Amino acid sequence: MATTLHACWRSTRPNFLVLAPLCAGLAVTSAWFDGATPAGLDILLVMLAAVLAHAAVNLFNEHHDFVSGLDITTTRTPFSGGSGALPENPAAAGAVWRSALSCLAGVVAIGAWFLWRAGPVMLLHGLVGLGLVVxxxxxxxxxxxxxxxxxxxxxxxxxxxxxxxxxxxxxSVTALAASLVPMLLVSALLLVNQLPDIEPDRRAGRHHLAIVLGARPAARLVAALLLAGFAVIPLGWLGGWLPVQAWLMWLAAPAMLWLVRGLWRLPAEVEAGEFSSLVPLLGLNVALLLGSLGLLNLGLWLAA
Incomplete structure (x- = not known):
């Protein structure tokens, strides 16, 4: 029982679940900046729904990759290739699947609460969200x-x-402008994390952009997304959608530029499947994403 629970926990990829509350936190700090005072329970439920949705995606992904056999062909890194929990404990596969469904049920229950509280607009968000998770x-x-x-x-x-x-x-235009930062940076994160898995993913029938473009062009697209994510701040500030305090996020700009330089100049060996030069950049990318979102949340909170 304990090993099964541990496998389920590892399959949520807990080290990365901090991303969800940082993103949902932008909804809270944007609301505070706009002068709203959401109830503490509502804030807690929004955060919980975000974490459960993120965990559900990870659990479904772990189960799918194990059942399809992809896990055994992937070279795992700290940032890609899954947790490895199910190859080490195959008997936990059913429990991981049920855990994914339980997380999804939690999201649906919280969504129903907000559908009642905030009105039918939440139905569209909920349906799109469920579609993405599944x-x-x-x-x-x-x-x-x-x-x-x-x-x-x-x-x-x-x-x-x-x-x-x-x-x-x-x-809120503030929330919309703030949402562009995680929209661009998280898409960049998922794309760059797919690079070490190009060949296993291709053999498993996947067809994402890293496969279509190849490793080096995909890395340059990641670099462009990172630059665009940081460009949101000056553009949002000039448009009057973000406060001047949002510029705090640019404290992370030196790390972003270093990462962009590294991605743009990846050696040709990555096209042959040699990704040792990429792994440090994957770690920097995770730190950059979390740090940038934390700084943006801080800026909106200070401006409130």
Missing amino acids: AYTGWLTRRPWLCLLAPGVGFGTLMVVGGYQALTGAF
């Missing part, structure tokens, strides 16, 4: 541009704009 691994990873956009829409548009509407019942 369809990502088995369907969206075979459609290159949808696969690129889906993570950004989930963590950006749905968690920030949808979370804001759940908390306030209204739409």
